[in-house]
Amino acid sequence: MRALGIRIAGLLRGGDVLLLSGPLGAGKTTFAQGIGAGLHVDEPVVSPTFTIARELHGRFADGTPATLIHVDAYRLGGNAYAPGQDSVDRLLDELESIGLDEELENPSDNTVILMEWGEQMAAALADERLEIHICRPLPAAPGAHSETDDGMSELTSDGTRTVKLVPVGEPWQQRIGRVIDAQ
Structure with missing residues (x-):
C-alpha cells in the first residue's frame, strides 16, 4: 500500500x-503514508481521525512546494439533518465548518487533498478526482486471524489487498495509465 x-x-x-x-x-x-513519502513530507503521516x-x-516530483491536506471524513455526514436538507448539503455545511469547503471547491496550485472515508462525499467534491477503493477480503485460511485472550478472532495487518483506481475526469483518465504501466 505504501509503494x-x-x-x-x-x-x-x-x-x-x-x-x-x-x-x-x-x-x-x-497508503496515505506512501503519498506523504512520495511528496517528501517530513512530518509523520498519521490518521487524522480525531x-x-x-x-x-x-x-x-518537480521540486515545487506541495501542501497535503489529509482528511478523515469518517465522522462527517452524521444523521442530524435540518428539515429539507439533503446529505450533500449537510456534508458541505460540515466541510465549511472546518474550513475545507473552499479548498475543495477551488484547490490552490500547490495543494493536494487526500480524503479517507470520502466516498460518501463524491457528489459534493471536485469533478476531477481519483477514487482509490481498497478491498481487504476477510481471510478464510486458518491462522489468518490471531486469537485474543478471550478466544475471539482479531484481524491482522496481513493479507492481500485489492485496489481499484477510479479516475473521474479526463486528466485523471490520462494520468492513471502511467500507474498501471509501471506495474
Missing part, C-alpha cells in the same frame, strides 16, 4: 483530490 501511494504521489499536481475508501484495517493510512484534517508540507 502504491509513492507511485501515485509521483503523478500528483496541485489541485488534485484523492478519495480513499475501504474497511478498517484495509491500509488507508499506510482532528479530522491535517495539513502537511512537502514538495512535488
